[in-house]
Amino acid sequence: MEIIDNTKQEIEKIYIIQPILRTDYKALAAEAESLIESAGALCAGVSFIEVREINPATFIGSGNLEKLCGRLSGLPVTVLFNGDLSPSQTLNISAALDGRKVIDRTTLILDIFARNAKTSEGKLQVELAQLKYLYPRLKGKGEALSRLGGGIGTRGPGETKLETDRRRIRARIVALENRLSDLKQRRQLVQERREKQALRTISLIGYTNTGKSTLLNLLTDAGVYAEDRLFATLDTTTRKLIVDGSEFLLTDTVGFLRELPHSLISAFHSTLESALQCDLALIVCDARGDHEMQLATTLETLRELGGEVPYLIVMNKSEELTSFDGYPKESIFISAKYGIGIEALKNAILRFFGSGxxxxxxxxxxxxxxxxxxxxxxxxxxxxxxxxxxxxxxxxxxxxxxxxxxxxxxxx
Ligand SMILES: Nc1nc2c(ncn2[C@@H]2O[C@H](COP(=O)(O)OP(=O)(O)OP(=O)(O)O)[C@@H](O)[C@H]2O)c(=O)[nH]1
Ligand SMILES: [Mg+2]
CATH class of the missing domain: 3.30.70 (Alpha-Beta Plaits)
Known part of the structure; x- marks a missing residue:
């Protein structure tokens, strides 16, 4: 693929390095491209690199790095390694690429999180995740980053605190953890009150960009942000839902992504925890996309979070489907955008609670x-x-x- 040279624009250009290790490498690269756009940057190209295994020092091996260095020479692009880089890999690679800015998938996702967190709790969680990620990487990076300026990986705490010493960052991590644990206690009180009032709770859960927020808006007029980008929602929102006179609480949650680094899942554990203590989860999938992967990722992430909840499978974006084959047989087909299939969904909810x-x-x-x-x-x-x-x-x-x-x- 040709490399775009956008020297004149200020938007950060990112070049993807996608190792070929698994069969779904093309889908992973396409997803990285969506992540880059969601971070407000531009994709400058993709290189698929055949590797037998990830090199512990340089990720793709020094020979490949040398070739890459030549290819990118003179181009103002940041390089995204679509995987997880250890602190030393990042330093080695950046050095091999003449000090070029190098980021990994977690940095990119954290950057999107930092842009999209709206509530104070969401912001605290993102800051904590960023600091925890940054902490072991501080050595030697401050200097490199100040030379490279802003952009992805430098938003949020990165910008202001890089030059401060590790002890202060450590102290900030502890303070954030305490503050978040206070907030968690407060949320538990609310949760108990809800349980006492026997309010039945439903959570919208699923892969990112499948239409969870659109569905919440349609069902409850919540007016939450829904957008064609990954991780549009970071904070949970709860609204009252009335179906045929029965009251429920409906909660919208952060979307999941395959290969989401464990540290990121745990960053949102506490807000997700209360959403997962629901009576029913609606697992929302994109019927037009790779719904099998979306469902598998969602169920796996739920398992990781220790949430065992009864669920219904909702196949959204099904307004143009011409065949209903190849979906789990209990799927409920809807279109949240065009309001199709909503009665059937409501009936399924009522049936579930009636029998439950x-x-x-x-x-x-x-x-x-x-x-x-x-x-x-x-x-x-x-x-x-x-x-x-x-x-x-x-x-x-x-x-x-x-x-x-x-x-x-x-x-x-
Ligand atoms: N064609 C079609 N598009 C839809 C439908 N429902 C939602 N969308 C679009 O899908 C995109 C994502 O919708 P969101 O509601 O933000 O999805 P989400 O699951 O909340 O996404 P995150 O919060 O980013 O995880 C938006 O551009 C919606 O307009 C649908 O039924 N059909
Ligand atoms: Mg959303």
Whole structure:
């Protein structure tokens, strides 16, 4: 591919180095291109480089680096190695490329995160992830970066704090962790209140750019940002959803990406955690895209996050599908953009909750109140009948929680 020389423009130009290690290398390069655009930069070209394995010192081997150095000579491009670079690999490669700016996939994604975080918690999480990433890489990089100016990898904390010493960064990491843990506690309180009110919760989960925010907007008039770019959403947003008179809370979440570095997943663990404690997840896929990979990535990331949630598979962007073959058979086909299939989705939600709950009669002797109290948050108490030695409670309980109430169960 020809290398674009855009010397006159100020937008950062990024040249992708894609090692050929797996069969999906072309899709990975195409995804890197979308990431570059989402970061507000331009893709200057792609080089596919055949390697037998990743070289621990130079990623693609010194011979390949030499050739690359010649090819890029005189061109003002940043080089993206579409993988994870260790601190020493970054330094070695940059040196071999005459001090050129070199970034990896995590740096690129962190940059998009820094642009897109809107809430204070989201910003704190991104800053923490950036600092943790930067910390082991500080040695020798400050000088190199100040020479190279701004752009990807220097936004956020990178810009102001590179020259400060590691001890201060360490202190900032600790402060951020404390602040985030306070916020987490506060969120847990909200979560408990919701559970007490027996509000049923639904989360929109799935690969990035599949239309989760568009669906939230359609269902709830939330007015959240939806855009044809990766990681448009970073912060979770929750809105009330009413279906046929039943109330739910619907939460939009950050999208997933294949090969998302573990450090990035853990950066969003705590906000995702509450979204994952939902009663139902709608896993949104792009029916026109590689939906199998999207679903597999989503399920794998959920597993990594320890979230075991019941889910429905929603195939979005299906307005122009001509065949419904090759999809999981339980898929619900919709188009969030054009409002197609929404009734069927709502019915599926109602069916799920209808079958997921049981109405039971509990008999709680007054002497057992202390044992019963902690269970209240799992029950939607509907009616009380106070007897001499016990109270009879009619309640709606999720079937998955019924076992907790066994000692109090009168009939069911
Ligand atoms: N053709 C078509 N496009 C859609 C549909 N739903 C959403 N889109 C488009 O897909 C793009 C991504 O939509 P978002 O709602 O931002 O997707 P998201 O899953 O929230 O993405 P992230 O927050 O970046 O993970 C936007 O350009 C939407 O207009 C649909 O049903 N059909
Ligand atoms: Mg979104």
């Amino acid at each position: 709950w049981a109405e039971v009669l509990l008999r709680v002797p007054y002497a057992w109140m202390a044992a019963y109290s902690p269970l209240k948050k799992y029950a939607d108490e509907l009616q009380f009948n106070y007897l001499e030695d016990a109270v009879l409670i009619k309640a709606r309980i999720r079937k998955t929680q019924l076992h907790r109430f066994q000692p109090f169960m009168e009939q069911h």
